[in-house]
Amino acid sequence: EVQLVESGGGLVKPGRSLRLSCTASGFTFGDYAMSWFRQAPGKGLEWVGFIRSKAYGGTTEYAASVKGRFTISRDDSKSIAYLQMNSLKTEDTAVYYCTRGPSSSSSFDYWGQGTLVTVSS
Amino acid sequence: DIVMTQTPLSSPVTLGQPASISCRSSQSLVHSDGNTYLSWLQQRPGQPPRLLIYKISNRFSGVPDRFSGSGAGTDFTLKISRVEAEDVGVYYCMQATQFRYTFGQGTKLEIK
Numbered sequence: 103e104v105q106l107v108e109s110g111g112g113l114v115k116p117g118r119s120l121r122l123s124c125t126a127s128g129f130t131f132g133d134y135a136m137s138w139f140r141q142a143p144g145k146g147l148e149w150v151g152f153i154r155s156k157a158y159g160g161t162t163e164y165a166a167s168v169k170g171r172f173t174i175s176r177d178d179s180k181s182i183a184y185l186q187m188n189s190l191k192t193e194d195t196a197v198y199y200c201t202r203g204p205s206s207s208s209s210f211d212y213w214g215q216g217t218l219v220t221v222s223s
Numbered sequence: 224d225i226v227m228t229q230t231p232l233s234s235p236v237t238l239g240q241p242a243s244i245s246c247r248s249s250q251s252l253v254h255s256d257g258n259t260y261l262s263w264l265q266q267r268p269g270q271p272p273r274l275l276i277y278k279i280s281n282r283f284s285g286v287p288d289r290f291s292g293s294g295a296g297t298d299f300t301l302k303i304s305r306v307e308a309e310d311v312g313v314y315y316c317m318q319a320t321q322f323r324y325t326f327g328q329g330t331k332l333e334i335k
Contacts (some may be wrong), residue, residue: 163323208320216269
């Protein structure tokens with residue numbers, strides 16, 4: 103069974119940093135791209151970015167709203183994807199979801215339960 | 224960025240009756256590889272999103288066959304043949320044809 107578990111969320115002041123983790127199980131982690139999405143309270147879904155598998159260079163793509171502040175990385179030996187968030191703004195407050203994908207069909211087939219990040223002074 | 228527009232934003236439906244949600248993109252979602260990367264996701268109250276449909280009309284594993292997707296180019300539709308109580312939630316279309324991936328605003332499905 104595929105499982106994705108996010109951790110690392112919490113309350114942080116504007117301008118500070120936070121690192122989220124996504125621990126995966128139930129599949130060969132290194133074979134897949136991994137993505138992050140977010141959902142502000144009461145709002146819709148927003149794509150944050152993804153990291154390709156090592157077979158595709160392990161390169162990353164980001165939404166314009168986070169590019170230069172957020173960094174996605176992966177540790178295939180531990181089956182963990184990370185989201186390093188720097189220079190946080192109040193508008194980054196959201197539930198952050200880790201997903202598997204995009205797959206070859208450019209879909210995001212499994213989602214974690216999410217972790218809440220609150221940016222407030 | 225490609226703008227995704229869903230209609231309606233709210234859909235009250237009687238149990239056992241059909242429901243339909245439309246999604247329109249601001250430009251064609253046909254990728255240079257010939258595929259159209261349009262997905263539908265369901266988010267039940269208090270739950271993370273769940274993939275229902277990918278590449279317009281392909282049901283993901285475990286998704287009931289009362290859910291179906293159709294469309295082409297810039298116009299897409301999600302249909303539920305007979306709404307059940309467990310279908311309550313918000314439905315999103317999403318395009319993954321072009322960076323940056325974008326979603327519709329969401330359609331709230333509720334029971335009358």
